[in-house]
Amino acid sequence: MSQPPDRDRDEADIRRLACRYAQAFDENDGDLLASLFTADGAIEAPNGRFTGTEALRGAPAIVAARYLKTFHAVLNQNVEIDGDRATALTYGIARHLLAADDGGFFCREMTLRYADDCVRTGDGWRLARRRLLLDWTHEYPVTPATLPA
Numbered sequence: 001m002s003q004p005p006d007r008d009r010d011e012a013d014i015r016r017l018a019c020r021y022a023q024a025f026d027e028n029d030g031d032l033l034a035s036l037f038t039a040d041g042a043i044e045a046p047n048g049r050f051t052g053t054e055a056l057r058g059a060p061a062i063v064a065a066r067y068l069k070t071f072h073a074v075l076n077q078n079v080e081i082d083g084d085r086a087t088a089l090t091y092g093i094a095r096h097l098l099a100a101d102d103g104g105f106f107c108r109e110m111t112l113r114y115a116d117d118c119v120r121t122g123d124g125w126r127l128a129r130r131r132l133l134l135d136w137t138h139e140y141p142v143t144p145a146t147l148p149a
């Protein structure tokens with residue numbers, strides 16, 4: 001006899017996807033990012049789309065080439081589960097370190113939401129589609145604690 005669904009565990013597993021997604025970009029870990037998605041999964045962002053394992057695997061390197069460092073914070077998340085499918089709206093802030101023309105540094109901060117379609121697989125919950133919804137950006141000077149390599 002199968003166990004009844006555990007909504008709290010499912011929600012925690014789906015939140016873990018969002019947290020690991022942030023980690024994958026901050027650590028430039030394409031294998032980790034790809035492992036969070038279904039084989040035909042996709043990220044849809046204002047600047048492009050990454051579909052499938054190989055494209056997803058390359059996404060963190062593209063971001064790492066654009067910025068000196070990133071810092072993604074996962075905030076609140078609202079999850080709706082319907083059997084082996086779920087939708088989630090995840091709020092976050094993404095900070096991106098860039099070199100300034102004057103030799104200093106600045107942060108491009110993005111206030112954003114992710115609209116996620118998730119599916120339960122034999123390996124647990126996975127992202128089928130993640131849409132980046134950019135609400136606004138803000139730039140300001142910063143002093144890194146350590147300089148990027």
